[in-house]
Amino acid sequence: MSSAIPHTSAQVETSTQKKPKARRIFHWQAALCLVPFALLFYFFQLAPMIWVLMNSFVYEGDVAITHYSDILESTFMRQAFSNSLWLSFWSSVAGLVVAVLMVSSLRRVPSRIRNAVIAFTNMSTNFAGVPLAFAFIIILGVNGAFTLLLKQYGFIEDFNLYGKWGLLTLYIYFQIPLAVLLLYPAFDALEDDWQAAAALLGASTRQYWQRVALPVLSPALLGTFIILIANAVGAYASVYALTNGNYNVVTVRIASLVSGDLFLEPNLAAAISVLLMVLLAIVTVVNQWLVARSYHGKA
Template sequence: MNSIKRSKWLASLFLLPFALFFIIFQIAPLAWVAIHSLQAESGWGLANFSKVFESRFYRQAIQHSLEISFWSSVFGILIAVLGSYSLRKVDSRLRDFVNAFANMTSNFAGVPLAFAFIILLGFNGALTMLLKQAGIIEDFNLYSKTGLIILYTYFQIPLGVLLLYPAFDALREDWRESAELLGANAWQYWLHIGLPVMTPALLGTFVILLANALGAYATVYALTTGNFNVLPIRIAALVAGDISLDPNLASALAVILVGLMTLVTVIHQWLLKRSYHVAR
């Protein structure tokens, strides 16, 4: 009995550094942002939030962030699902190479990624010029919302592959064989067996991709030099800008960003519970 208590005490002691780290670098900044979001020139209140939602400019930033994050996450997870499933069927050497490449490219973001896309898909980019000469496209603007969705999708795919590849271990080969023996085709197998089993992993990956896109700053800033209206750019401009310096308003925008992610997480948990009930 004493040894059990001693082991629990030691475990709690080793957990203390992590708890301190979590409080200092997670809870404290979040509390600071929440408190300062309620401070305005007129005093304490919701004036900063009112200013955000009354401003068409800030509403546009929220809309752009949600649209780019949602569509890049959708395209990213669709490609990642196909890629992860295909990797299960190829030679182990190629599979290991692609996994290593995905691990490397998942960290390829920020200024290098923006520079690479400018070279390839900028107004005079190599790929843009080739597609124009082939008559496939007439014009393409990498610095638009469509261009940013393509850019975001690029760095979503490797992360999606890394997250979804282990999830396919949950699908047993004898389930497919049993379904085929009972007369089920491929679509019926995936509809009634594959997708229900994969639903928790798919929803969890989608939420992570959405959070990854919502918080992205360096890549979009390096590509557009801060001229495209998304939430991270607006927050940074209000914190470090020379003209529109307003840390309290930036805190309100940050709280809205956290609130959006909290809402997505709540919906994710609700869908997970629903999928478990359906599976039962």
């Protein structure tokens, strides 16, 4: 029979001193692991933003707001912002609606089909840029296979892939996979028993979604909507490859000012970038306010 070994007060004090010391060492090790991420964040996120902000006020060697006044007074630049925001907003709305329908349907299918769809969606998010533009030209171009088929059966008379409606179709395509991947985990918050309980209480499917599901999903829906807008506003490669830079959007204008063949105005491009960041910041603040209200309403 083993006997318990009594602990002296000195031993207890020593053990209690070792625990804070070990905890401090662990905290330092965790902090050191964050150093590479902090360096990457500074050099590739923070430093470029600071450079863009500072150089946006440089005009012919002096500090001025001339670039901002030129942008606000230019009809051409206002059209670029209008086109970008129009494409971003409606493609985000359409992509979000389609994604909600897809994700809600995926909850009702077998796991094998669900996993296959999610894997295909994950692959589709990486299909962008020049390959995506080339695929759309083959399918929906002037002589595209699908365009000719729709014309043959009289569904359409003409479809301009290189105009705003064609670009909207392109934007919606690459918005849907991202929205599905972002919303898929959020739908796990919905319990299957909720809809059955609502049905027992006499609620229809529409009332269940209006009164139960959508209020629960509203923070995720709003957050996904903001990410989709930012994703669409920053799109460049697909738009440029499809239109060869002939459609007036903000990203194409910025690129033409820093890598154009005629003239280079990096400071003006920096001012446009700052205004674009301000717009996205405003949208993000509004989104956070709406999310906070939704949480407060549910509380």
